[in-house]
Amino acid sequence: MSLKLAVYPGSFDPITLGHMDIIRRASGMFDRLIVAVVGNINKKSTFTLEEREALVRRAVEAEHLSNVTFDRYSGLVAEYVKSVGATTLVRGLRAVSDFESEFQMALANRQIYSGADTVFLVTSAEYMYLSSSLVREIGRYGGDIRHIVPACVADDIADKLLKVGV
Ligand code: ADP
Numbered sequence: 001m002s003l004k005l006a007v008y009p010g011s012f013d014p015i016t017l018g019h020m021d022i023i024r025r026a027s028g029m030f031d032r033l034i035v036a037v038v039g040n041i042n043k044k045s046t047f048t049l050e051e052r053e054a055l056v057r058r059a060v061e062a063e064h065l066s067n068v069t070f071d072r073y074s075g076l077v078a079e080y081v082k083s084v085g086a087t088t089l090v091r092g093l094r095a096v097s098d099f100e101s102e103f104q105m106a107l108a109n110r111q112i113y114s115g116a117d118t119v120f121l122v123t124s125a126e127y128m129y130l131s132s133s134l135v136r137e138i139g140r141y142g143g144d145i146r147h148i149v150p151a152c153v154a155d156d157i158a159d160k161l162l163k164v165g166v
Pocket of ligand 1: 012013016090091092093098124127128131
């Protein structure tokens with residue numbers, strides 16, 4: 001039987017407890033999960049690629065999920081998925097508002113590479129409102145973000161956001 005390899009791509013600008021929830025659940029569903037941080041994002045990211053990747057790595061390593069690895073990619077995610085031999089793309093769904101763009105992306109990705117399917121994991125209710133942009137907004141004003149980002153990276157995220165400021 002072939003090993004089931006999945007990719008969870010995102011900008012992770014920065015990683016939140018909502019992302020961690022998806023990573024934890026997906027790691028239990030597949031033999032191996034690659035968390036892939038996108039390098040080229042349309043919108044300018046607040047955290048650099050190196051920072052985003054390091055925060056993801058530290059947060060996931062703290063959970064000892066032994067089948068999760070990390071990578072970064074640029075360009076089309078479907079090409080990346082193909083290049084690593086994965087058969088599943090994992091995405092999270094929070095609200096109906098996520099659905100339309102995610103649906104469009106899933107169709108586009110399958111057109112580019114038909115060897116992989118997108119699987120959507122529905123958010124856990126407590127993280128439904130949670131997004132990286134909310135973390136950035138609260139952190140920028142010096143608000144407490146410890147309940148919405150992984151504990152081991154909370155201080156570093158808060159420091160950076162305070163520096164970025166308003
Ligand atoms: P992107 O810019 O690619 O959407 P994000 O880092 O914002 O990257 O999100 C990556 C994935 O994680 C997306 O599929 C997004 O819907 C999902 N996600 C983000 N926050 C949550 C959350 N709180 N619950 C479930 N899924 C989430």
